[in-house]
Each structure stands twice: as C-alpha cells, then as structure tokens.
Amino acid sequence: MKAIRKFISGDDAVAEAVRLASPDFIAAYPITPQTVVVERLSEMVEDGSLVSEFMHVESEHSALSACMGASAMGVRTFTATSSQGLLYMAECLPYASGGRFPIVMMNGNRSVALPWSIYGDHRDSLSQLDSGWIQIYVEDAQESLDMTIQAFAIAENAEVLTPVMINLDGFLLTHTYELVEIPEKDIVGSWLAPVDNPYAMNFDNPRNMGFSSQPSDNTEFKYQQHKAVEDSRKIILETEKSFEQIFGRSYGGLAAGFMCDDAEFIIITLGSVTGTCRTVVRELRKEGIKAGLIKIRFMRPFPTDEIIGLTTNAKAIAVLDRDISFGYEGTVFTNVNSALARTHNDILKMNYIAGLGGRDIPKESIREIFKELEEGLTTRPDKAVKFLNLNVETDEKYSDSEDNSTQHHREGVLLWS
Amino acid sequence: MSAVGFIYPQLCFSNNAIISTFPGTASMLSGVAAAAKAKGYKDYHVLGIAGDGGTADIGLQALSGAIDRRDKIIYICYDNEAYMNTGIQKSSLTPFGAKTTTTPPGKNIRGTLTVKKNMFEIIAAHNIDYAATASIGYVQDLINKIQKASLVDGPSYIHVFAPCPTGWGIKTDETFEIAKEVVDSGLWYLAEYENGEFTLNRNPREFTPVENYLKKQSRFRHLLEEDIIEITEARDRKWERMRRQWNKN
Amino acid sequence: MNRPPVRKYIKPKHISDYPVGPSFSAGYLTSDNSGWRTLRPVIDNDSCTGCLKCYLCCPEGVIYPKEGKIDIDYDFCKGCGICSKICRNKVIKMEKEKK
Structure with missing residues (x-):
C-alpha cells in the first residue's frame, strides 16, 4: 500500500x-x-x-x-x-x-x-x-x-x-x-x-x-x-x-490486552497513559512479576467480555482513572467492576485516580501501583479508591495497617470476598 | 408543532421536516442548507419556524451566527409574546405591562416591567439580505413577504405577530382582528429591511386607540391609566423615529 | 385540499418494524382533530361571494375552494370561529356541535 x-x-x-x-x-x-x-x-x-x-x-x-x-x-x-x-x-x-x-x-x-x-x-x-x-x-x-x-x-x-x-x-x-x-x-x-x-x-x-x-x-x-x-x-x-x-494496522478490538494470558496483576487504562504502563509491564516481567495491561479502546459499547476474558488469571487489578465521580469512584472503575462482578468477585480491585488536570503519571507511580496490588493481597486495603500522588497530607487511611480503628466498610467499595 | 402535530405516529408535515433543539433552530437550518449545497440541489428552500422565546431568547446566538454566515435560510419568528407551550411565561418579546405566569401583576409589580426586544432592528443590524415584520392580521402582506424571502440568495428573517387566545385572554375567533388591531393602533408595524434600507409598509395617518387594543385582552386588564399613557408615549416615540429615519421619500 | 390522508396505525409487532431515527414517512396522519371542536362552522354557499378570505385566514388550513364552492374539512377543523368572524357577508355560522 x-x-x-x-x-x-x-x-x-x-x-x-x-x-x-x-x-x-x-x-x-x-x-x-x-x-x-x-x-x-x-x-x-x-x-x-x-x-x-x-x-x-x-x-x-x-x-x-x-x-x-x-x-x-x-x-x-x-x-x-x-x-x-x-x-x-x-x-x-x-x-x-x-x-x-x-x-x-x-x-x-x-x-x-x-x-x-x-x-x-x-x-x-x-x-x-x-x-x-x-x-x-x-x-x-x-x-x-x-x-x-x-x-x-x-x-x-x-x-x-x-x-x-x-x-x-x-x-x-x-x-x-x-x-x-x-x-x-x-x-x-x-x-x-x-x-x-x-x-x-x-x-x-x-x-x-x-x-x-x-x-x-x-x-x-x-x-x-x-x-x-x-x-x-x-x-x-x-x-x-x-x-x-x-x-496493515490493527489495535486489538474493544479492549487490547498486553501480556494478560498468565498475568496475576493487571492495570487497566484509557488513552495515552497506556504507553507508560506498557513499559512498566515489560520491566516487571523481566523482574519475574506476572504483570499485564488492558487498554480499553471503547468505553461504549463497553468491552465486558474482553475484560472478563483478559483477567482470567488475575489476582488483583488496578483501574487507572483520569476522572472521578465525586462521592463514589472513577467511572472507568465502576464500569470495569460491573463487568468483573459477573464472574470475578474474588479478585482484588483497586481504583487509582490519576492524571487530573494534566498531572503527570510517572513510571514510578505505575510501578508503585503494581507493588500495592501485590501487597494488597495480604494487607487487604480497605478503600478501593485512591488519589495517586496527592501532593499534600490528608487524613485518609488506605489500609488496616495504617489505622484499624477508623475503618469504614461499605458495600461495593469493599471489593474482595 | 411538537406539542400536537408531530408525535409519532401522527406526523403532520407532507414535506421533509425535523424538530430541532430549542436553541438550535437556526443552526440546524444552517446544517441542512449546507448539506443541500453539498448535494448540489438547485430547487429547494430551507425554512425554519421558532417562537418568540426560541428566537429572541434561547436561539438568538445561533440565529445571529446563521445570518452572519449568510446561510441560505428562511427564518420565521412566530411571535405570540410569551412562552406559550409551557403555559404563558415571559420572554424578551413579551410587551411592557403584560401579565404572564412569571410576571403576575399584584400590589407591587404590574406585570412585565421590560419592553419588547427590538428583534427586527437587531436582525437588520446584521446587514441581513432580507428582513420583514408581519402580522397574521395582514395575511396578504405576510404571504408577499414570504414569497420575497424565498427569492433571496442568503438569509431572510420574517417576524410574524401572532396572537395566542389562551395566553392573551381573548376569544379564539378574535385572533385575526386583534392581530390587525395591533398594527392599526401602532403597537406593531409592518416593515421591511433590504439593500441596507428600512421601509415602513404601512404608515397610517391616525392610529386606533391603544387603550381599545389593550382592554380587549385580559393580560392587560390590570393596567392603570398611567401605564397606558406610558405605552402610548413609547409608541409615539418609536413611530416618530421610524418615520424620520426610515421613510425619507 | 392538500393534506395527507388519515391512515390506520398498525403498531409494529417486531422492533425492526419501528422507525429508525426517529425518522418516518412524512405526512402520516393516524387520527383527526375533530374532537377538539365545540362549535362547527357552517357555510351558506348560496350567499357566499367567493372572496376566499376564510381560505386565507383559517389557521388550520381546512377551508378551501372546491368545485366553485367553499368546503370545510371537518376532520381537522378545531372550531376556532375565525372564518365566521372575518366573513364580510356573514355567511359562515358557528353552530353547536352535536355529540
């Protein structure tokens, strides 16, 4: 051509x-x-x-x-x-x-x-x-x-x-x-x-x-x-x-998986941050960590079956949301959760609110997310929604290890069984 | 139209027709006109009708844009002087003093405090190809103006005065006469704007009394003598200016 | 008269029969408006001079000349009475609609 x-x-x-x-x-x-x-x-x-x-x-x-x-x-x-x-x-x-x-x-x-x-x-x-x-x-x-x-x-x-x-x-x-x-x-x-x-x-x-x-x-x-x-x-x-x-070019349908076949820890993205995440997944694979990536290409129609299929072996997933539905969670997370609720209730699901208003999402932060997913399997973080790289101290606690006394369990936010 | 004649499966227009968004009458017309041009059509007219609110309030921006671009559209403002579909609320074309459900006359406020927005001259100020005012009380004049608009190779605007029996508090069979009387009393006028010039099509020596026109309608029934004097004086000032500036010959 | 005919509406049985769009055949009438009327205009064609003012002024477009006479489409006349009021020779009378 x-x-x-x-x-x-x-x-x-x-x-x-x-x-x-x-x-x-x-x-x-x-x-x-x-x-x-x-x-x-x-x-x-x-x-x-x-x-x-x-x-x-x-x-x-x-x-x-x-x-x-x-x-x-x-x-x-x-x-x-x-x-x-x-x-x-x-x-x-x-x-x-x-x-x-x-x-x-x-x-x-x-x-x-x-x-x-x-x-x-x-x-x-x-x-x-x-x-x-x-x-x-x-x-x-x-x-x-x-x-x-x-x-x-x-x-x-x-x-x-x-x-x-x-x-x-x-x-x-x-x-x-x-x-x-x-x-x-x-x-x-x-x-x-x-x-x-x-x-x-x-x-x-x-x-x-x-x-x-x-x-x-x-x-x-x-x-x-x-x-x-x-x-x-x-x-x-x-x-x-x-x-x-x-x-001669294709991009993988409604949602494109990257190294998802045997992946235990999967990050789910929209748009340009996918490139950074792909680099991190490659690095982690070299380090022996079974990392994977799902790039959502279509939010409507939503790739429900694709996401279920790509997370077959996942123990934990993180959704990187460049948005927040105030008072709830990231909208991509809500959609992914709704898909996974059909079959994958047993996996840990975390939501990272990142890159708002042009904030960088550095490689190190993506690595940190994967680390938190791995740790999360044992620490059982109590809040699914976390603002990534907040440049200021807050009173939020994200896991039992941080503070056992103030935990507030809510249906739908507590996402593991 | 959407309220009565355009509810599936009862569809009243024999020609191609579409309902736009409330603010989008002019912009949708522009799109239709552009597509007609792209398709190479020769024999067609793109005509839109919107109310006083849809024209002078929420749709003014899109209308201004369409005229500015000189899109080949015929825009008809059907002015019954309030938001009637929602049940008689004040628009910027509601005249001074009129009672609406959002300008209820009482001890403190006697109906609408603002005066009718001067849409005709706002449109003319765009240096539009053709603009006219009309009234359903002067049908032949209205037909002539629509015919004229249909020959324009650019935007045209016709502002039609059309009473609403329910909203104005008149009997349905009085509609036509009220629409005629508003012109005869000088509270509305028949005019044209073309080639950069204004023309008064009807320039009566004497007006019928403003009071007679107002008192026939329950929306003006609360007005005091001083209000009627104010309306009459405003009419006279407007006509003095129109006659001085428009009909020079 | 130049109005679309009133046709019987057959409700779609299958979703594929629904109009896509919503976009449907132009001028598809499935019911008349005669029920809106309490008064009915009745024209005395013998006294009518045929000035056609009623034809021009009818807001519903239901009055039209036909075979040298004036005809009124009662299926869509709403009985507003404008024709009767504006008739110079007063040959259109508004009569109470009988149920």
Missing part, C-alpha cells in the same frame, strides 16, 4: 484522517487543545485538498446542531471539540444519538472547570458516557488517524447509525509529534463506503424526523438505540479487520 510518513501531532493526524474521509460538512469552533484540528482543516479547504462545506459556527451547541441538520440530509459530517465545548453541546449529544445521526466528532480530552484547567483528563467525555455515543479512546497519533477513518465506517454503518466520539488526550496526544503513516486518499476513498442513510431526508420519499414519542413507544425507541450500540461490537471488529487488510 502506498503511503507517506509525516512527523505530525495527534491533532494533525485527526485532520489528515478527516481529509482522507472527506466529509461533505464540517462544523468548526475553536477550543484548546482541539483548535489545531479545525485550523488544519480550514487550510486544507483553502488549498483545495479537502472539498467540504466548512462552517464557522458561533458555538459548540451550533456545531453539533448544524452537524445534525447536515446528517439529517444524509451527508458525511465531522466536528471537533473539547472539555467546556463538549459540555456546552451536551444537549445535542443525546439528540444526535437518539436521532441516529452518524456524526463523527473528535474530542481533545481536557479537564472541566472549575477550577479552570486547559490540561488533560477524561472528565469531559466520561461525563457524557450515557449520551448514547460510541466512545473511542486512542493512545498515539497513528491510532488517532486510523480510528478517525474507522469511526466514519462504524458510525455510518446501516446497522449502527450512531455518532462516534474519538477521544485524544489533551496535549499529551493532541500536541505531541510522532511519525505517522498517512495512506493515499484514493485508497481510503475506496475502502470507506459513501454514506447511504435510508432514513435521511430526500425529495422522492420525504421524511418527518426528530418527532416526539408517547410513553407507549419511547421505550421501544430506546431499546432499539441500545441494541444498535450493543450490536456495533460486531461492526467495530469487522471494520478493524477490513482496515487491517488494506492498511
């Missing part, structure tokens, strides 16, 4: 993928750290390498609203956002998924105010986990490009017809440069089928869309939507397979 290699950022890679997928409509609104995407796209429109209706909308709400209008007409649509922008368009997120508009949107993962922070974490997109969108999380610029192209194929598949949000860690991925292989436009063009949405507006068979429903029908509409996202698993895997056949 013919391709060129360029040293570009994650944002650039997304823009390149959009150029290759050639959407008919793009809604553009700037927000750090996504802005580069719409800047690049506007340059491509200017130099003629991308032919698309490029709309300078006046807000993110309008960005997605306009995408829905265009998608209702049956054309390919793209937009990009981040953080506050994603939340500003929040009303349109379930509207787009409920309307079954196959929009593709890039989200540059960034912390959510207050306090303000332009740096990365996953609280923006994970807060919208229930909005009905398929959510992809990628690790590097190449995966950003490949998955943005695949996102169009998945979203527009007639059995799916669900919008896809592709998430790139702000700055760590959006603004770091890597060597990326960029396939030829013609080859992408022949791999990616044109949009063919039988439910879109047309003159021959006009449609009434976006209507109301009564209690007698609403549940059926929602069941149908749930089924479409559930069934998208098959399409996601098929898409990856056919993409690999042409472009």
